[in-house]
Amino acid sequence: EDQVTQSPEALRLQEGESSSLNCSYTVSGLRGLFWYRQDPGKGPEFLFTLYSAGEEKEKERLKATLTKKESFLHITAPKPEDSATYLCAVHDVYNTDKLIFGTGTRLQVFP
Amino acid sequence: DAGVTQSPTHLIKTRGQQVTLRCSPKSGHDTVSWYQQALGQGPQFIFQYYEEEERQRGNFPDRFSGHQFPNYSSELNVNALLLGDSALYLCASSLPGTTYEQYFGPGTRLTVT
Numbered sequence: 001e002d003q004v005t006q007s008p009e010a011l012r013l014q015e016g017e018s019s020s021l022n023c024s025y026t027v028s029g030l031r032g033l034f035w036y037r038q039d040p041g042k043g044p045e046f047l048f049t050l051y052s053a054g055e056e057k058e059k060e061r062l063k064a065t066l067t068k069k070e071s072f073l074h075i076t077a078p079k080p081e082d083s084a085t086y087l088c089a090v091h092d093v094y095n096t097d098k099l100i101f102g103t104g105t106r107l108q109v110f111p
Numbered sequence: 112d113a114g115v116t117q118s119p120t121h122l123i124k125t126r127g128q129q130v131t132l133r134c135s136p137k138s139g140h141d142t143v144s145w146y147q148q149a150l151g152q153g154p155q156f157i158f159q160y161y162e163e164e165e166r167q168r169g170n171f172p173d174r175f176s177g178h179q180f181p182n183y184s185s186e187l188n189v190n191a192l193l194l195g196d197s198a199l200y201l202c203a204s205s206l207p208g209t210t211y212e213q214y215f216g217p218g219t220r221l222t223v224t
Contacts, residue, residue, distance in 0.1 A: 004153075031211070032211055032212075034212070034213075036215075041199070041218075041220070042217055042218065043115070043117075043201050043215035043216050043217045043218045044154070044201070044215045045215070046212060046213070046214055046215075049211065049212055087153055087154075089153070091211065095167075097144070097159045097166050097167035098144065098156035098159065098167060098169060099144075099146075099154070099156065099203075099213060100156070101153030101154050101155075102153050103151070103152055103153045104153055
């Protein structure tokens with residue numbers, strides 16, 4: 001059964017303190033892995049899509065990487081406005097019509 | 112370029128009642144998916160509509176039904192509401208013929224009392 005596990009559940013960082021969020025997954029065949037940012041009470045905001053092991057994508061202070069079993073979201077020198085829940089989702093090639101989400105990592109960045 | 116829109120923003124219903132939620136996809140998108148997100152959890156797939164037909168369904172009872180209109184907008188209907196149906200209901204749209212990148216709306220917060 002397809003499964004996505006994110007860690008840690010919550011992360012508190014000082015402004016400027018870089019760190020990484022982890023997303024490990026089990027799927028029959030990975031068609032794509034997606035990262036979303038979600039602010040409280042809002043819908044998820046699309047960040048990145050990764051399709052194959054070794055692929056990397058960057059956007060401002062965020063960098064997403066992918067291996068055959070997990071993905072990392074690296075946050076470099078975070079700012080308070082980066083505080084949000086970061087969700088990881090996978091798209092299984094044999095189950096193509098839905099995204100399977102993890103429970104997210106709740107990030108708080110303090111000034 | 113308008114993104115995905117949903118209405119209403121918030122809704123309070125009583126157990127046993129019925130509710131209809133609405134979604135307009137992002138311009139140029141023809142595929143609409145619905146998700147349920149309980150507090151502190153990731154979104155759970157309910158079903159997807161493409162060409163006005165339900166293409167796939169998640170593990171949700173028949174009390175959850177939907178519809179897609181010719182203009183690609185969609186409705187989610189929930190009958191015989193239970194307390195456990197309280198959640199954020201999210202609509203996502205995607206590019207023609209694919210589900211590779213789904214763009215989400217702001218959600219409808221449903222509270223069942």
